[in-house]
Amino acid sequence: MEPIIVISILIGILVLMSLLLVAAESAFGSTGEKVLTVNDSLQIPINESDTALNILSKNQIYIPSACGGKATCGLCKVKVTDGAFDLKPTEEPFIGPKDAEAGVRLSCQTRVAQDTKIEIPQSLFGAKEYDVELAALEDLTYDIKLVRFKMVNPKTLDFHPGQYAQFIIPGVEAVRAYSFAGDAKVKDHVEFLVRLVNKGVATTYIHEVMQPGDKMKITGPYGDFYLREESDRDIVCIAGGSGKAPIRSILYRLRDLNMPRKVRYFFGAKTKKDLYYTEEFDDLQKEFPNFEYIPALSEPLPEDNWQGETGLITDVLDRMTGDLTGSEAYLCGSPGMIHACIKVLNKHELPREHTYYDSFA
Ligand SMILES: Cc1cc2nc3c(=O)[nH]c(=O)nc-3n(C[C@H](O)[C@H](O)[C@H](O)COP(=O)(O)OP(=O)(O)OC[C@H]3O[C@@H](n4cnc5c(N)ncnc54)[C@H](O)[C@@H]3O)c2cc1C
Ligand code: FES
Structure with a gap:
C-alpha cells in the first residue's frame, strides 16, 4: 500500500477516535477539571464525573440518602442553581414541576459533568461521619432488636429527639436510615430499634451477622422530624x-x-x-x-x-x-x-x- 494511503488511514482513525472521545465526554461526563460550587462559598474541584451526592460525601458533606442513591427515597434533594440538566424520569416521582423549574434535583441523580452550582440547607453541614462499635444487641420481639453503639470517633454525637442516622453497611456499602431511639442526653452511646425485613440487606446483616465489638460507620443526624420544644400544644x-x-x-x-x-x-x-x-x-x-x-x-x-x-x-x-x-x-x-x-x-x-x-x- 502507498505510504500516503497508510498515513491517510491513520489520520482518519485518529480523527474518528477524537470524535468518539468528545461524544463520550458529553454523554458520560468530562475528565477535565470542573468545579462544584456549594452555597456560593465552597468550591470543590472535580476530576472525574460523579454524582453530586458522592462528591459531597467524599468532601464530608452528608446529604440524607436513605436509599443509598437508588432514587427511591427522594431525600437527597438539592437546588441546582447553575448547570442543571433536565429532570430524569427517576426524579419525577419526587419533584413537582414548580420545584423542577426552580432547579430542585435529586443529588444522587445529578451527575456533575460541567461547572455546577448547588444550594443545600445550612443545617446539613452539621451532619458528620462517625465510627461506631456495636456495644449490645438485644431481642425486643421476635423481629425487633435494640442496637446499641459506642461512639468511637468522634466520641460523642448530638441529635434532636426524633432525628435519624444512616448506617453504612460494611461489605455491601448499602446505606439505610435508622431513627435514634435512645436518650439524647447520652452522647457517648446511641441506640436504634431495627426490625428484620425478609431478605433485607441491612437488617439481615444487623440481626444475623453483626457481633458485639464489630465496627461500622454511621452519618447524621438528619431530618426535620423532631420534638418542637418551643410549642405548648x-x-x-x-x-x-x-x-x-x-x-x-x-x-x-x-x-x-x-x-x-x-x-x-x-x-x-x-x-x-x-x-x-x-x-x-x-x-x-x-x-x-x-x-x-x-x-x-x-x-x-x-x-x-x-x-x-x-x-x-x-x-x-x-x-x-x-x-x-x-x-x-x-x-x-x-x-x-x-x-x-x-x-x-x-x-x-x-x-x-x-x-x-x-x-x-
Ligand atoms: C427516615 C427513616 C427512618 C427509618 N428508621 C427506621 C428504624 O428506626 N427502624 C427500622 O427498622 N427501620 C427504619 N427505617 C427503614 C430502614 O431504613 C430500611 O429501609 C429497612 O430497615 C429495610 O432495610 P433492608 O436493607 O434490610 O431491606 P432492603 O434490602 O432495602 O429491602 C428488601 C426488600 O424488603 C422491602 N422492604 C424494605 N423495607 C421494608 C419495610 N420496612 N417493610 C416491608 N418491606 C420492606 C423492599 O422493598 C425490598 O423488596 C427508616 C427509614 C427511613 C426513611
Ligand atoms: S439517595 Fe435516595 S433518592 Fe437519592
Whole structure:
C-alpha cells in the first residue's frame, strides 16, 4: 500500500477516535477539571464525573440518602442553581414541576459533568461521619432488636429527639436510615430499634451477622422530624413496629422536661408478641398523669388474653379522640399507616402544619 494511503488511514482513525472521545465526554461526563460550587462559598474541584451526592460525601458533606442513591427515597434533594440538566424520569416521582423549574434535583441523580452550582440547607453541614462499635444487641420481639453503639470517633454525637442516622453497611456499602431511639442526653452511646425485613440487606446483616465489638460507620443526624420544644400544644404520638424508636427518644426528652404538655401515645401492633417496652411506658404513665400510653392490637390471639384496645390503630385513634385543634402530632411507621392516620387527624381538626412524621419507606 502507498505510504500516503497508510498515513491517510491513520489520520482518519485518529480523527474518528477524537470524535468518539468528545461524544463520550458529553454523554458520560468530562475528565477535565470542573468545579462544584456549594452555597456560593465552597468550591470543590472535580476530576472525574460523579454524582453530586458522592462528591459531597467524599468532601464530608452528608446529604440524607436513605436509599443509598437508588432514587427511591427522594431525600437527597438539592437546588441546582447553575448547570442543571433536565429532570430524569427517576426524579419525577419526587419533584413537582414548580420545584423542577426552580432547579430542585435529586443529588444522587445529578451527575456533575460541567461547572455546577448547588444550594443545600445550612443545617446539613452539621451532619458528620462517625465510627461506631456495636456495644449490645438485644431481642425486643421476635423481629425487633435494640442496637446499641459506642461512639468511637468522634466520641460523642448530638441529635434532636426524633432525628435519624444512616448506617453504612460494611461489605455491601448499602446505606439505610435508622431513627435514634435512645436518650439524647447520652452522647457517648446511641441506640436504634431495627426490625428484620425478609431478605433485607441491612437488617439481615444487623440481626444475623453483626457481633458485639464489630465496627461500622454511621452519618447524621438528619431530618426535620423532631420534638418542637418551643410549642405548648398537646401532643398525639402514633407509631407501629420499629416506629417506636424516635417516639421513645422524644418521650425521654419530655420526661426530662417534666412532661409539661398532655401527651397521648397510640401504638399499633398485631398481637401481643409485637408489643415491647410496655413496662417502660407503663412506668412513665404512673410517673406522669399527663402521659397516656395506648397500645392497641389489631389481631389479638385468644392466648393473648388481651384486655386493652383492639382494632386498627386508625380506628382506635378515631374513637378515642376528640377535637385536636390545639394539638400537634408525631407519627412514625409504614407509609400506609401514616397516610391513614393523617386522614383521621384531619377529621379531628388537627392542623396540617402541626403534623410531623417520618415514613419508614
Ligand atoms: C427516615 C427513616 C427512618 C427509618 N428508621 C427506621 C428504624 O428506626 N427502624 C427500622 O427498622 N427501620 C427504619 N427505617 C427503614 C430502614 O431504613 C430500611 O429501609 C429497612 O430497615 C429495610 O432495610 P433492608 O436493607 O434490610 O431491606 P432492603 O434490602 O432495602 O429491602 C428488601 C426488600 O424488603 C422491602 N422492604 C424494605 N423495607 C421494608 C419495610 N420496612 N417493610 C416491608 N418491606 C420492606 C423492599 O422493598 C425490598 O423488596 C427508616 C427509614 C427511613 C426513611
Ligand atoms: S439517595 Fe435516595 S433518592 Fe437519592
